Amino acid sequence: MTMTGESQGGAGRDGPLWWDRPQGAVLDGGIAAVSAAECAAEGVAFAHETGIPTALGVLFGVLVGAVVLLRWRWPVAVVLVGIAVAPAAMGIVLSVVGLYTLAASEVPRRITSTLTVLALVATFAVMYVRTSGGVGATHGVVLVLSGVLAVALNVVPVLLGLYMGARRRLMESLRERADSLERELLLLAERAEERAEWARREERTRIAREMHDVVAHRVSLMVVHAAALQAVAAKDPVKAARNAALVGDMGRQALTELREMLGVLRAPVQVRSAVPAPVAVVAEPVAVGAAVAAGPEDGPTLGELEALVGQSRAAGMAVDLDVRGAGGAYPAEVEQTAYRVVQEALTNCHKHAPGAKVVVRLAHRDGEVAMQVENGPGAADVARPELPSGGNGLVGMRERVQGLGGVFVSGPTDAGGFRVSAVLPGVAGPG
Known part of the structure; x- marks a missing residue:
């Protein structure tokens, strides 16, 4: 009863009705049936004591016992009904379940304490009156017996309800923290991917700039020398040969620089295995940039x-x-x-x-x-x-x-x- 009732959540004055909670419908229906049967049986004795028809007493007991169905929506009302019918010596299940639900719900503690005291006094008074006429029972025994029964029927359910309510709130808090942590991890993963994409764009831009600076100058000089070679080829073969040699030197230098850059880009990036995977995702583009940027020490x-x-x-x-x-x-x-x-x-x-x-x-x-x-x-x-x-x-x-x-x-x-x-x-x- 306790675990299933608490697992439904929403316990309190604004919680759902039993038929709105499919997982707890069977349990609450069973509790309501037991409570109605108990109150119906006690309604027979109540009808005999008050002189009303037995059928009316049974109907009254069934209606009182069925009130337990509303325990998650209106726990205060259920407890009040239990206190009200206490003089009629009925509603034990109703009172016990109502007090447990009240303590486990979000009802303010001052209200729970007040209703618990009222239920405790009412139960003690009824028990005292019912047992004081017992044969051989002394006044002290009656007081002790009434007090023990009152505590067992009222204080114990409240303490259990307080424990289950605190446990439920703790579980909800842990669940919220887990959800929050999951959202933060997703956000961190998105930011890591954004940083990785930014690093890749920066690396592509840097490589393109480096390729432009290294090759464009060599190729431009080669074009200038080639044009001069074409102009003087027929007039001055010596100068033409010199220009041709310069073009060849420029081409070889350009190829050498290109091979050096491609060699750096092809070099494997060393990533320590101790680095967690999410960090490695971000660190990889940066490590590539660091490997290529190591070139300035060997650059011009x-x-x-x-x-x-x-x-x-x-x-x-x-x-x-x-x-x-x-x-x-x-x-x-x-x-x-x-x-x-x-x-x-x-x-x-x-x-x-x-x-x-x-x-x-x-x-x-x-x-x-x-x-x-x-x-x-x-x-x-x-x-x-x-x-x-x-x-x-x-x-x-x-x-x-x-x-x-x-x-x-x-x-x-x-x-x-x-x-x-x-x-x-x-x-x-x-x-």
Whole structure:
């Protein structure tokens, strides 16, 4: 009775009726039948004592006993009915079940305490009156017997109901916490997937930017040399052969750099087995990024700017390199970013301003390094090489510089040329 009744939930003044709870319908129906049968049997004695017809007494007992069906909706009313019929010596099952339900429900404890005291007094009084006329029963024995029966029929059901109510509330609390934890885990999984997707997008963007910066410059120089080779092939075979050798060198360098990048991308990512699976889902794209980002230690440095400028000079571009200040020990990513900015700016000069005068400035300051590539207007008599442009060069430079906490500015000059300027902190910023 106790476990099944409590398992239905909703115990209290606003709980469901017994027929609204299919799992408890059979049990409540059985309790109601027992209560009605008990009250009907006691109704016979009640009819004899009051002089009313026996059938009326039985009907009254059946109606009183059936009130137990309402115990989950109106437990207070059921207990009050039990107290009211206590002088008629009927409704023991009704009273016991009603008090248990009242204590297990959400009815305020002060009401439960008041009704329990009333039921205890009523039961004690009825028992005392009923047993005081017993043969050989002393007054003390009657008091003790009445008190024991009153406690057994009223206090015990209330204590059991309080225990079951507390247990039910604890189970509901644990269930709510489990549901809340499940929702939090689902939310964490969704956020982990979002972070993983964000990391994958960032990694794809970074790889695309790296491929653009590494290959575009080499290929642009190869196209420029190939155009020069085509122009002088018939007039100056020696120069043509030199240009052909330069094209071959550029191609081999481009292939070497591509193989190095692909080798890094193909390298297996080491993930410790001790890391839980949800963390590994997030850590994998980051680990890939870390593996590829390990390249800056082996990448280009500021010391290679002279060779970079020399390649553009060999392709026929008039380039001046102006370095000011003493270079410091910059992080690898700072030096590589500075190199890539100059490289991409020179590539754009080859594409959009052939024959123009180009000045590359590099300044080492306290705590930062600044670079600027400025070209004048392109020469009108120099053929513009057919170099495709993806439109991502300036975007990639800006992303690189801002990723290290630097400042990037680009735009046309008053003289009709174009200027690219960047300032990087001497230590790696929030990349």
